[in-house]
Amino acid sequence: MTTTTHLLPSWRPGPTRDSLVAFLDAASSLPPIERVAVFDNDGTLWCERPTPLQLDFFVDALVTAAAAEPSLRERPEYAAVLGGDHAAIATMGLERVGLALTELFAGMTPEQFDGAARAFMDTARHRTLGIPLRQTVYQPMLELLDELRRRDFTICIVSGGGTEFVRAISVDLYGVPPEAVVGTLIAYEFDRDDGGRPFLRRTSSLASAANEGAAKVNHIQSHLGRRPILGVGNSGGDREMMEWASAGDGPSLALLVDHDDAEREFEYVSTAATFADAEPIREVARRLGWTVVSMAQDWSTVFPDPA
């Protein structure tokens, strides 16, 4: 397959881009059914700082709920979130706090939750970057998604975030349909209305393990039914998925986004909270020969131009 200079225009020439293009060309020898790419979302396709953007949606809902029912402010998880008390949140654990926030949406149908998430995303702005949240997606990744589609890849978003929240943005932001989103899934209950018509109601329990680490591999197989050959991530929570994607026999690539661009985005060492004492992901990447994307050096543009 011929690669032109127009390919991936926001990826600067260099070893990272060469490695990516070499993989794309090698993959074209495979039957399309084997061309499967998985992408983490937070910190890989869009910004995850200062906190994961889904938290903004939760906080927005909490503020509204607490205005109507002030006693909610007394619940420790909600008090910590409303007060921005990161130490208290860390002590309680993100899963406990996340599940408490999920309770705010319990009882909604899938359509109602989707509507709430879309309404939030229509107007929300990033807290420090001063741009709409919808615009904190990485332009080079949008180009990569487009190029993969041109090459008949099946693209799946494999996020630690809530499945239905990511689905509410995935079509508009990434061109990825809801069925290609695998995240942390909240269980539904089946019920019937007074007329006997069936509907689903959100609960506040996990349907399966939170989608981080080894659970990502498990959920990819459960959902996609085969091993991906391209794994793209940025944190310890993506490690197993990236190892699995790159451990097959044919062409494969593990692509790690390194957040080293304090000027245009954020500079931080990506870790998943639940993997805090694990080997730093940059070290894993070096040891296993992954391709590491330096945001500062490899990307000529970070965010898309405002349309």
Add this chain to the structure above:
Amino acid sequence: MTTTTHLLPSWRPGPTRDSLVAFLDAASSLPPIERVAVFDNDGTLWCERPTPLQLDFFVDALVTAAAAEPSLRERPEYAAVLGGDHAAIATMGLERVGLALTELFAGMTPEQFDGAARAFMDTARHRTLGIPLRQTVYQPMLELLDELRRRDFTICIVSGGGTEFVRAISVDLYGVPPEAVVGTLIAYEFDRDDGGRPFLRRTSSLASAANEGAAKVNHIQSHLGRRPILGVGNSGGDREMMEWASAGDGPSLALLVDHDDAEREFEYVSTAATFADAEPIREVARRLGWTVVSMAQDWSTVFPDPA
């Protein structure tokens, strides 16, 4: 959209075909993201008599395993299956027997199980029809799948059968990729080999509820992230899924296959074992205004011509 006489050639002219074509035309007014169709597999896309065809695969594996390890014959579930003792199977319950058979594959990687299922399907023949199992798919349904694809539908198989078994046949038989198969899922375990490389190993436990009845609705939302507008099934286990698909606000269709063709296939009243005391599905269809397909009257051909 103009419908020609070449559309759905194996569907005989009449009210059933008219209803189906009217739905297809109405659906073309919807955005493609809303064009979602779900199909049951056993008895809907292919034959399920005298017993679900996946059971043949299990029995084949059991015979092989019992030859190597004769003590397996003493296990009650295996003895009942090997002896064709339907009464004993019914007493123990299909789920218990199915899970016991699933143990035969515990420890396999997804690729190994896929290989075993494909190897079986390559040569297996139907026990009474005398044709290859691969050929017991319904020609009119293959035409409907093709027509839906032409109209940009997302097609999903929602089967009570094993997810990974159906995935092993879905591409070749139906043109449906593995990620669009939702069935009864056996859980995987994540592990690493001696070299530290990750892999998945089948267990013999359900990852989620067996995919029948209300669980089908739950799993469709979990997997597809939206409500289908076409629900096609044949048994009590498909009832909730078909009700859900046809309870939306826009164009929708619930299409029930009635097995009334003793001459070319089988004549039986479709029931799911777990729903034996529920309202017969034909009655549900009549009450809710579903479109009922008479295999004897509405289909000019049942099975495809041998290629």
